[in-house]
Amino acid sequence: MKGKLITFEGCDGCGKTTQSALAIEYLTKKGFCVVKFREPGATKLGEEVRRLLLDPALEKSPEEELLLYETARSRNVKHNIMPALGEGKIIICDRFYDSSTAYQAYGGNLDPEFVTMLNMFATGGLKPDLTIILDIDPTAGLAKVTRKEFGKMDWQEQKKIEFHQKVREGYLSIAKEEPDRVKVINYRDGDIDGMQNEIRSYINSLLGI
Numbered sequence: 001m002k003g004k005l006i007t008f009e010g011c012d013g014c015g016k017t018t019q020s021a022l023a024i025e026y027l028t029k030k031g032f033c034v035v036k037f038r039e040p041g042a043t044k045l046g047e048e049v050r051r052l053l054l055d056p057a058l059e060k061s062p063e064e065e066l067l068l069y070e071t072a073r074s075r076n077v078k079h080n081i082m083p084a085l086g087e088g089k090i091i092i093c094d095r096f097y098d099s100s101t102a103y104q105a106y107g108g109n110l111d112p113e114f115v116t117m118l119n120m121f122a123t124g125g126l127k128p129d130l131t132i133i134l135d136i137d138p139t140a141g142l143a144k145v146t147r148k149e150f151g152k153m154d155w156q157e158q159k160k161i162e163f164h165q166k167v168r169e170g171y172l173s174i175a176k177e178e179p180d181r182v183k184v185i186n187y188r189d190g191d192i193d194g195m196q197n198e199i200r201s202y203i204n205s206l207l208g209i
Contacts, residue, residue, distance in 0.1 A: 004091065005128045006023070006132070007095065007130070008092065009102070014135070023200070034090045041072070042072075055155060062109065066110060067118075070122040077126055100115055133184045135185065
């Protein structure tokens with residue numbers, strides 16, 4: 001079986017970690033070999049880049065952010081994702097290039113076409129087979145963020161709410177442009193199972209199960 005790349009996207013606090021973990025559990029029980037990676041991260045270089053990108057004390061321009069993300073992404077694709085796809089594995093990736101489009105192009109006001117070009121350069125043209133966007137109002141999402149790698153909100157989380165609203169608009173625009181690949185799941189507080197069932201329906205359709 002050919003491997004598949006499934007990515008999870010969304011604004012901060014949207015529940016990606018919970019929903020991706022449930023998807024992995026589901027697929028594993030179905031007998032699939034599943035591996036998970038995160039962006040930025042997944043490699044030694046990627047984790048160092050992650051530390052720099054999320055450090056709230058280190059100021060970064062949108063251009064600098066973009067180049068750092070693409071560097072980590074390139075390493076992840078080359079050393080993790082492509083080999084796993086070749087082995088027929090199902091890959092769950094917590095964020096991929098749609099994050100750069102949403103955060104750096106829409107949120108950071110960079111040229112979307114340029115960001116797309118760099119996305120394709122970093123991935124060698126690799127596109128996810130399925131992308132799940134968990135859509136949440138940014139105010140609600142930031143209010144429920146519990147991950148504090150630096151003891152306080154990270155570099156992205158501490159940006160103004162207007163930035164996060166533009167990020168959300170970016171994600172929804174991506175979904176409109178690529179409806180076959182990108183599926184939007186509306187975040188519903190307290191309805192983890194209902195959201196997961198929607199996600200599984202899209203995964204089942206992709207994998208023919």
